Amino acid sequence: MQPTLAPYPATRLRRLRRTPALRALVQETTLSPADFIWPVFVRDGEGVVEPITSMPGVNRLSVDKVVEAAAEAHALGIPAICLFPYTDPALKTEDCAEAWNPDNLSNRATRAIKQAVPDIAIMTDVALDPYNINGHDGFVENGEIVNDRTVEALVKQALSQADAGADIIGPSDMMDGRIGALRTALEGAGHQNVLLLSYAAKYASAFYGPFRDAVGASGALQGDKKTYQQDPGNSDEAMRLIARDLAEGADMIMVKPGMPYLDICRRAHEMFGAPTFAYQVSGEYAMIAGAGERGWIDGDKAMLESLTSFKRAGCDGVLTYFAPAAARLLNG
Ligand code: PBG
Numbered sequence: 453m454q455p456t457l458a459p460y461p462a463t464r465l466r467r468l469r470r471t472p473a474l475r476a477l478v479q480e481t482t483l484s485p486a487d488f489i490w491p492v493f494v495r496d497g498e499g500v501v502e503p504i505t506s507m508p509g510v511n512r513l514s515v516d517k518v519v520e521a522a523a524e525a526h527a528l529g530i531p532a533i534c535l536f537p538y539t540d541p542a543l544k545t546e547d548c549a550e551a552w553n554p555d556n557l558s559n560r561a562t563r564a565i566k567q568a569v570p571d572i573a574i575m576t577d578v579a580l581d582p583y584n585i586n587g588h589d590g591f592v593e594n595g596e597i598v599n600d601r602t603v604e605a606l607v608k609q610a611l612s613q614a615d616a617g618a619d620i621i622g623p624s625d626m627m628d629g630r631i632g633a634l635r636t637a638l639e640g641a642g643h644q645n646v647l648l649l650s651y652a653a654k655y656a657s658a659f660y661g662p663f664r665d666a667v668g669a670s671g672a673l674q675g676d677k678k679t680y681q682q683d684p685g686n687s688d689e690a691m692r693l694i695a696r697d698l699a700e701g702a703d704m705i706m707v708k709p710g711m712p713y714l715d716i717c718r719r720a721h722e723m724f725g726a727p728t729f730a731y732q733v734s735g736e737y738a739m740i741a742g743a744g745e746r747g748w749i750d751g752d753k754a755m756l757e758s759l760t761s762f763k764r765a766g767c768d769g770v771l772t773y774f775a776p777a778a779a780r781l782l783n784g
Contacts, residue, residue: 455546467703483778485775487763488769488771489534490532490771490772491535492534493667497781500517504665507662508552510773516563518535525572526572529779531573534576535558535562536666537667538668551583551605552612558576559616562576563616565729573623576622578609578610579625580625582667587670587741588677589624592674599629601629603627604633606623611643612635619686620648621647626651631700634701637702646701648701648702650699650706654706654708655708656683662734690719694724704725706731707728707731709732709735714761728766728767728768730770732762741774754783756781759772
């Protein structure tokens, strides 16, 4: 849209910015706790709150503490929580069998939250990296990350998550054909109401570093993820991936990372109109939280400004480690 403006002084755009009341009246984008999905890291034990050095303010929580976090999130008006397990290195294997163990950490946390906080939506992660001895999202055969055998494993993993009570399944693995395979398997198993939030446009990014520390995958990772995650230079490819995943049965789509890819968010939302989410990833969090901690920026203001940018770019919501802090500020 090209606005027609009367020439100055008939038009003085500063009139609309003169007072807080007038600014509130014409604000285009608003942010609320209902826009957030809160990713949390789960670990073994009881009563454990273990800080993650590269993510100031974020902790690995034992299942009982995750339940408390879910209750807190629900009270703050955050509609969904997303679980990422920190798996005991002894349970990481080449066949990744822990990924579909009905009693693995992620599934235990899901059941505990469902019982204690039934109204919060639970999202789980589908990918093999927390369970894989070499840190990759798929099986590795002779140095290659193989697609189809990985998809079979992802289906087993997702079914175990749905059985445990997950509401939203988030495949973050970037294998081809997994959305269709997951949708068919979920329908077949009577899980027709389980949502798929596809990490459709996920880039091979340097901004995932702190997350890999958080889930204990940094040391393990051999090589990089460029044969399955996208080249940061590509935008048309992202649209093809999103179109494909929606056609295969994704209910919602995600762009990841967030802030360096707001153009992709905007384009995806305009082109498809499907519920669109951005993941403000660990490295983005670390930059804002780290600089805020040192007093180099106003961390709270930068947090809210960054979250507003996702909404302005067309996102319906955002996965963010800031969820509880931002919700507390927004709730006053
Ligand atoms: C892997 C996965 C990653 C993240 C979520 N799921 C990392 C990766 O692809 O290596 C990153 C999230 C973040 O950085 O906050 N399945």
